[in-house]
Every structure is written in C-alpha cells, then in structure tokens.
C-alpha cells in the first residue's frame with residue numbers, strides 16, 4: 441500500500457460516508473466536514489429495489505450494485521455492531537393487464553430470475569389490498585434504516601477521524617494546493633448533495649433539487665411484512681407503523697411539510713387499501729437528481745485532486761456503495777470511471 445494520505449470530504453451524507461469508508465479501509469487519513477443540513481440521506485426510505493415497475497425493466501447496473509451494496513451494508517453492520525439492513529419482499533400490485541403481461545414475459549427470462557418470482561395463484565388472488573390485475577413479488581430487495589445507519593457511521597468517523605460540524609466556506613479554500621483554512625490535503629471530494637449548486641467549483645453541473653415527502657401511518661389492520669407498491673410504496677416499520685412515499689416536486693429546494701403531500705399520499709394509499717389509519721409523522725427532503733438520471737462523478741477540469749461525488753438521485757442506497765468504491769479506486773490508482781457518470785458529459789459554459 442502507498443503511504444497514507446490525507447483527504448477532506450465535504451458533506452457526510454450517504455455519498456460522503458460511503459467514500460470515507462473505502463478510503464479509510466485503504467489506510468488513509470480523513471477529515472469530514474458537515475453542516476448538519478442533511479435533507480436527503482436521513483430522510484430517505486432507504487429502499488433498494490432492482491425493478492423499475494413502469495415497464496418492468498432492471499434498474500441501472502442492478503446486477504453489479506446489489507451484491508456489492510449488500511456486502512457493504514453487512515460489513516458495516518458487523519464492524520459497528522448495529523443492525524440497519526433488512527431484506528424485504530416487495531409486492532407489486534399490477535396497474536393494468538399490460539403490466540402483468542410484462543411481468544409474465546420477464547418471469548421466464550433468466551436475466552430476471554434473481555429478482556422476479558413467477559406469479560402463483562396466491563399472487564393472482566392476493567387479498568391484502570385492492571387487486572384488479574394480480575400481483576408479483578420482487579426478490580432480492582431490501583431497505584436500510586437510514587437514520588440509524590447515518591447516525592452510527594458518523595459516530596464511527598467522529599471516533600476514528602476528524603469530523604468538523606460546520607459549513608465549508610469556499611472563500612477559505614485554495615483549490616490549487618489544495619488547502620483549507622491553513623491545512624493542506626492530498627485531495628478534496630465534494631459530496632454536498634442538493635447543495636452542489638452553491639459550490640463555485642462545480643456549479644456548472646446540473647444537480648437538480650427534487651423535493652420528496654413521505655408520511656408514516658398507524659394501521660393496525662393492514663398486517664403485512666411485505667412492502668406493497670402501486671402508485672406509492674408502503675414500507676412496514678413494525679408495531680403496525682407503515683411509511684408511505686414518496687412525492688416528487690422538481691426544482692424545489694425547501695423541506696417544508698405540506699398538506700398537499702399528505703393528501704396525495706393518503707389518496708395513493710387508498711388505491712391499495714381502504715383500511716382506516718392514523719397519520720403519525722411526515723418528513724420532507726431534497727434529492728440531488730440529474731437530467732439524465734446518472735450520477736456526477738469526477739475530477740475538476742482545472743484543478744487536480746479536487747473531485748465531486750453527487751447526483752445519486754432516487755436510488756442512492758443501491759448505487760452509492762459500488763460507485764464510492766469505484767471513485768476510491770480512481771482517486772488512489774487512477775483507474776477509469778464509467779463514461780456514464782463522468783462530469784465531462786456536461787461542459788462548462
């Protein structure tokens with residue numbers, strides 16, 4: 441291993457801590473800086489779903505992301521002595537005959553074997569919700585208890601590295617050396633989520649601020665340990681609590697809770713079930729999305745050793761573990777990143 445280097449990571453959300461984990465494992469020193477304004481990684485439902493239901497396709501790079509992510513979360517659980525990773529069955533309640541037809545095509549395709557369960561009579565006659573076209577079960581899905589995960593991983597870094605609870609000030613940064621507040625670093629990685637547009641070094645990149653809200657309901661009669669999906673997801677949290685999500689509002693950098701979202705999600709729940717429920721919580725966050733739905737990763741065009749890791753979008757919990765490993769390899773060994781994620785696809789004007 442090469443001699444230990446010192447990296448500064450700006451932003452300790454999912455992107456920042458995943459990268460920090462890989463760099464530390466390779467024996468490098470870290471300083472993390474986070475201003476506590478996290479509006480995405482701790483709000484997220486943390487679901488990992490290999491299937492995109494609209495046309496029953498596989499999620500981007502699911503075959504690579506999923507095994508790596510599961511090994512990553514299990515490794516963190518073992519090292520930290522906490523439990524936040526939960527395998528779960530997702531039951532898609534079909535919206536149309538066409539959707540059921542797509543599923544039936546895929547269930548005989550070996551490419552989908554590890555994700556799609558062939559429809560049985562029980563799926564067709566499923567009684568746990570309104571079911572006009574039958575249901576299909578997704579295998580190999582899971583969810584991360586996001587607050588628990590972020591809290592414990594950050595605690596680990598607080599004990600083992602330097603963590604600064606403050607805002608990074610660009611006026612105190614010299615990207616040429618690179619040096620921040622009098623300390624020189626071997627590299628700096630910006631993982632600022634939806635705040636990226638405020639970064640003068642990378643504000644030419646199209647990080648969109650996509651607001652999302654979820655509600656948590658108490659519904660003692662629902663009695664399911666599967667995640668149900670049609671129009672919305674219903675994620676069982678235990679003790680008869682269920683998280684319902686999520687809304688999408690583009691170009692909205694606020695985390696205000698709205699009654700419109702509450703109504704929208706209640707209505708969507710009603711598409712699945714008429715059971716009575718009580719609303720117990722509501723959360724709002726801001727996803728860092730991109731116009732082509734691919735992350736934004738790479739080194740600054742003019743300053744070497746200055747990187748960005750952003751644009752994790754709606755599926756960060758699936759992709760961040762492997763993408764952060766690939767970025768770590770790129771930073772340490774110069775190995776190439778996939779063209780699809782490179783920031784060079786968006787030219788500086």
Ligand SMILES: Cc1cc2nc3c(=O)[nH]c(=O)nc-3n(C[C@H](O)[C@H](O)[C@H](O)COP(=O)(O)OP(=O)(O)OC[C@H]3O[C@@H](n4cnc5c(N)ncnc54)[C@H](O)[C@@H]3O)c2cc1C
Nearest residue numbers: 451453454455475477481486487608633652725755756757
């Ligand atoms: C309602 C909702 C539901 C979601 N559900 C899912 C889901 O089920 N599955 C899934 O995979 N994904 C989901 N997501 C998306 C997921 O949350 C994101 O993909 C991921 O968390 C983005 O992580 P990030 O680290 O890039 O950004 P963030 O989590 O936003 O982290 C960025 C960090 O940088 C810090 N920061 C920014 N600027 C500065 C600065 N100048 N100085 C210091 N610190 C700074 C912030 O405080 C923050 O902690 C959901 C998101 C929302 C909003």
